[in-house]
Amino acid sequence: MAIIKQAQRQTLGQLIGANNPVVHVPDDSQRQYAWTKKEVDVFWSDIEKFKEARENGNESSSEYFIGPVVTITADSIQARSLLDGQQRLTTSTILIAAIRDALWGMKSAEGISSANNIQRDYIARKSGRKDPMEYFLVLSLFDRDFFRDHIQDWSEITGACPRIESPSRPSHRLIVDAYAYFRSKISNCLEMYEDAEARLDYLDSLRECLINGLVFVEIQTPSSSDANEVFETINSRGKDLSTVDLVRNFLMEKSRSTHEKDRVNDAWRSLLDGFERREEIEKFLRHFWVSKNGDVKSHSLYSIIRKQLSEHFDKRPQLYGVGAFSAELEGAAGRYAELITSNTGDLDFDASLAEVRAMSADALYPLLLSASGVVAYSELQPLLNASISYYVRWTVVGRRESTLLEENLFSAAKEIARGASIDEVVRKILGWIPDDETFLADFREASIPKQSQSRYLLSKIEQHLRLADEVHEEVVLGDGKVFVEYVYPQKPTDGTRLDDHDSWVSRLGNLTLLTGKKNASIAALQFPDKAHLYYDSALLVSSGTGLEELWNTQEKKWQTAGIEARQRRLAKIAVDVWPSGTEWL
Structure with missing residues (x-):
């Protein structure tokens, strides 16, 4: 059983800030930076929502718990080896760097000073003029030099990183993409403010939300074997310290x-x-x-x-x-x-x-x-x-x-x-x-693209029709025995596609239920070729609600007027199925 020294709450600033033990990803770790635009976009969206709620004084939004990190922490606590949490800490550092560069780009004395402070406090610094650079987050061998070249080795004189090394690995390109994404998002937000003072306030508020608002739980273990056991528990068994x-x-x-x-x-x-x-x-x-x-x-x-x-x-x-x-x-x-x-x-x-x-x-x-x-x-x-x-x-x-x-x-x-x-x-x-x-x-106007919801609506209407006709066999909701059928097909054959197809295909007037398993080869057929499925169906919502009106027999084409007419009939039934009266009191 793994030994856990302690599990404690840590803000982002406490994990990667100056005067805290350096966090480094062990070289034997095979994880490289892996977040794509999808994950980065979700991260940014969450930060924006959190920032807005925090600024509005929402008491429940003073902190944003972002998950656990697993570290191997020696007794001397000079450094912490990061086994789990690399993606979140790396992405957070990239966003901090984007804020730093946006501040520098304002070219004001306060902006430049704030950029320098961010660099020294949360990314990297030198204790003395001839001392080596101290990086607060050290990535593993495969990403370390590139990350420093593009994110961490920032000059207080030029306000830029060297960026000499070209992306040579997929992880390098993802780092570049994440940084470009954040710079673009920040730039768009800054355009909403007319004066420099308001822009500085925005950037400072964003920095503060990240540094003091993002909260992790650091699980400290004394050895790599203990850390690996915790890591496997979290990632393989799905039991997050949430x-x-x-x-x-x-x-x-x-x-x-x-x-x-x-x-x-x-x-x-x-x-x-x-x-x-x-x-x-x-x-x-x-x-x-x-x-x-x-x-x-x-x-x-x-x-x-x-x-x-x-x-x-x-x-x-x-x-x-x-x-x-x-x-x-x-x-x-x-x-x-x-x-x-x-x-x-x-x-x-x-x-x-x-x-x-x-x-x-x-x-x-x-x-x-x-x-x-x-x-x-x-x-x-x-x-x-x-x-x-x-x-x-x-x-x-x-x-x-x-x-x-x-x-x-x-x-x-x-x-x-x-x-x-x-x-x-x-x-x-x-x-x-x-x-x-x-x-x-x-x-009458409803489109229901989510099949679980359209199946529910049609099944309840079916039950109502059966009750009215004294048909006692019951339709069971959501058991896989019925499926949603698109009468006018989702993928119509050439020459039969309706104008504004997307507006009509998920309309309730175009949907019905059939029993058994869905047959993809039948789905795209024209109405005359599959009409028998509806007429012979034991389901009243298919056999008795006017599906034939969806097809123009003379012109041999689908007609939207039929979808609208059937949907009006279904609407009258729906008012009784989901009433608004006082009969429940």
Whole structure:
């Protein structure tokens, strides 16, 4: 078993800043710089969102947890060998260098001074005029010289790196690409500011977010064998030291007795045993917190949990301590597992939960988790029905901003946790649901490119048609027995392609369901060649909703008027399938 000296919180500035032990990638490491534009773009987008939230005074966004790093740290702590975390630290250094160069490029005394400070504090410096350069991040043999030549060996006189060495390896080109990407993004942002003072403020704010806002957990090990074991655990078994692990470490830190530590371990055994995938535990932890406290973003979840629980534990441990929180977490985990697997034991409720899963409507779970802690599942059907109608009318069909829906549902979850009745919350949700006239208009124009959602909508309409015609065979949602059929094909044959093809192919009026396995050879056929599939289908949504109107028999071509006519008919059915009335109260 690996020996871990310690696992501690470190900001980016503490990992690669001056007066801290140098971080170097061992030469026997075969990892080179590997982040492509995709990863760099995600990194930049996350930094931008974090910076905006931090500047707006969002308490939950004071830190951005970016993941663990694994180091081999000798007892003398003169240097740290980096086994895991190279990509994030290298990319962060490249971004810091881009900020440095943007500051220098402003040609002002303050800009040049700030650029020099960034270089000396976070990239590289000389202790004395004749001393060798000290690099705060040292890459492995394959990238080391190139990284220094293009990023680290920066002149305070010229404001530039030598850049003598040409990219000779894929990793070199990726380093160049990442730097160019950041310079371009920073340049675009600076264009929004009219005066030099505002540009300096922007660059300084960006620097501060990186240096003091980006937070890692450094896992220090005494030897390479220990580090490799931790590395393999993280990367091969998929068990990151993420928010879940950080919360556990925090609870252990705050435990006042062996009994409390045992209570934490019991709760964590339940989490690890109760969910099939690590991602489900991460999602549960956020939804559990949201169900009690309202919205919080994933990247800031740990910092806000630590802050708020510390206040409770330090001030009133006898009223709400580590043991009470762990017990609450364990109980909620069991209910959450039942909710996401539609396994509560109440058949009607589980059928509705299957709809939530079919739509990937995760925003509903915090509300259901909060309510299930107050009343039995059998009493939650009106709440679930209203929530599903709200989600379908607002998000799936209406394509409205999902952020507002989430804020509303998360706020409702918090209200229940604070004592509001289920009936009160149902009434509130009914007030948020778009009315019938709005829903009809939305449905008539709706395109649903996501097949899981279109399958759900059509399956529910199919169930409604069967109930009306007293056909008792049930259509099961999302079990692979039915597939979404594009009547007018996704890839039509030559000469039959509609004008503005992309606007029509995913319209609900063009979609239906067929049983069995999808046959790709049939998909592109013209209507007369596959009409028998619809007419002979046992599914009423295919055989009885006017699919023949999509084809102009005389001119032998597809017609958009037929798509619109069928979609209007489906819209009238949809109003009854996902009602907005008060029948659930």
